[in-house]
Amino acid sequence: MKDYQRVLIAIASSFLLTNCGDSKSAPAETIIPTETAPPATERNINAEKPAEEKQNRDEPKLSSFRAVCEEKEEKNPESEDPIIIKTCTYGNYRTVSTGSPDFNGRYSWEYNLYKSQKGEYVKIDNSSLFNQKQDDLLIQINQKIKAVYIEFSRDTGDPETKECIELMEPIRDFKMDELSIDFETDKMVFHVEFGLPSACHSGDGTSVSFKLQEVEPYLNK
Secondary structure (H helix, E strand, O other), rough: OHHHHHHHHHHHHHHHHHHHHHHHHOOOOOOOOOOOOOOOOHHHHHHHHHHHHHHHOOOOOOOHOEEEEEEEEEOOOOOOEEEEEEEEEOOOOEEEEEEEEEOOOOOEEEEEEEEEOOOOOOOEOOHHHHHHOHHHHHHHHHHHHHHHHHHHHHHOOOOHHEEEEEEEOOOOOOOOHHHEEEEEEOOOEEEOOOOOHHHHHHHHEEEEEEEEEHOOOOOOO
């Protein structure tokens, strides 16, 4: 009987020791998923994106400051040289420039300005193209015209040019509707005639240009 009790006590002790050992064992490790760090190259690209996006927001796309132009030729019944018609569209506006040659092949140009209204292009004056700030733009245009005029007046190398210079009067400021306007791919060009005789064709006027991005703040929307 005593031996039987000893056996029971030994079994119970073994059971208690086993359970106590288990209770002291370290809990199972819990694995918390973590975000995998992107490769170095990807991190660099992601870091640069905010700066690139800001730059794209701050700087207008160049394509938004470009006119769509096409040019065609028509037969000229009075000359072997063709009549040239250039059409350029920028936003709601369009310019049509028609070049007609004389018997010496020198072209004279006529410029017309249009605005899209209710699905068709209606001819407008230059002043209708610009907003209330157009006087500031006109000052810049006249400054460029005067610079060309002064440079031409200093050219005394050619006898014909000298005769034309003698006919020139002090240059005045031009009004917006006295100018001729046409678009080029990325420019707006202003043309003016000085009013010299036909013999001074080569020097009777000039053209000055501005980037479309420069004139955008002055345009009527």
